[in-house]
Amino acid sequence: MPRLFFALPLHQLAPALIDWRERRPWPGLPVSERNLHLTLAFLGEADEATRDRLIAAAAQQRCPPFSVHLDQTGWFQRARAAWVGPSEWPNELNVLARALRRHGEKLGLGNGEQGYRPHVTLSRKAGEAPEALPAPDLVLQADSFCLYQSVSTPQGVSYEPIACWPLRA
Ligand code: 3AM
Numbered sequence: 001m002p003r004l005f006f007a008l009p010l011h012q013l014a015p016a017l018i019d020w021r022e023r024r025p026w027p028g029l030p031v032s033e034r035n036l037h038l039t040l041a042f043l044g045e046a047d048e049a050t051r052d053r054l055i056a057a058a059a060q061q062r063c064p065p066f067s068v069h070l071d072q073t074g075w076f077q078r079a080r081a082a083w084v085g086p087s088e089w090p091n092e093l094n095v096l097a098r099a100l101r102r103h104g105e106k107l108g109l110g111n112g113e114q115g116y117r118p119h120v121t122l123s124r125k126a127g128e129a130p131e132a133l134p135a136p137d138l139v140l141q142a143d144s145f146c147l148y149q150s151v152s153t154p155q156g157v158s159y160e161p162i163a164c165w166p167l168r169a
Contacts, residue, residue: 001045002149004054004109006100007037008068008142009161010120017070017084020136021122027075028082028126035159038068038120040093040145041101043109050107051147055163057103058147064169066092068140074119075129082126084136085119093118096145096167143167 010017014036021030046054070084097116104110120140122130146164150157 001047002051002151004043004046004051004162005148005150006040006043006058006097006104006145007148007159008040008140009144009146009164010036010038010140013138013140016138017120017122017136020084020138024131024134026082026123026130027128028080028123030123031121032156035157036120036122037146037148037159038118038140038142040097041104042111042113043104044111046107046109050109051162053107054103054109054147057106058100058145058163058165061096061099061103061145061165062169063092063096063099063145063167065141065143065167066090068093068118068142070120070136070138070140072135073130073132075126076119080124080126081119081121082123082130083119083121084138085117089118093142100145 014033018033072087146161148159
């Protein structure tokens with residue numbers, strides 16, 4: 001069964017983030033440009049029927065567009081992921097992430113975690129935190145969200161959007 005998650009696609013911000021990362025020391029194995037995303041809700045493995053119900057629920061989801069200022073770096077020690085993220089973020093992002101997590105929970109999906117920390121993972125297998133300074137100063141204009149599946153390939157994991165929806169009030 002494929003592993004699913006909801007995320008914001010980065011569109012034109014992805015090359016800018018790669019460029020930003022490449023111009024400074026950064027720990028770990030870089031995430032490829034096409035795999036960059038901002039996770040909204042982790043869902044885990046789901047069968048086709050469950051996936052279709054998720055898609056139907058997501059299509060009904062309303063949320064106005066918003067922007068996220070990526071202005072800090074961070075490191076999840078346990079996951080060994082080095083990331084950039086916002087120090088503050090709009091409530092729309094919390095509300096959207098919570099609503100999508102609940103859609104998953106109603107279908108028995110998710111990991112039970114309640115906390116939400118928006119971030120864009122730039123590398124994995126990072127044994128140390130990235131240097132905090134100079135801080136990033138990049139803006140993600142969020143105008144859509146997608147349901148992604150993780151596909152394992154001989155070249156590594158690939159995150160493929162299954163369906164996307166515009167953010168609209
Ligand atoms: O790229 P990020 O870090 O936003 O870390 C995984 C990745 O998030 C996360 O789901 C996204 C797509 O794989 N992920 C994987 N397993 C997870 C789990 N058990 C998980 N997030 C929470 N719980």
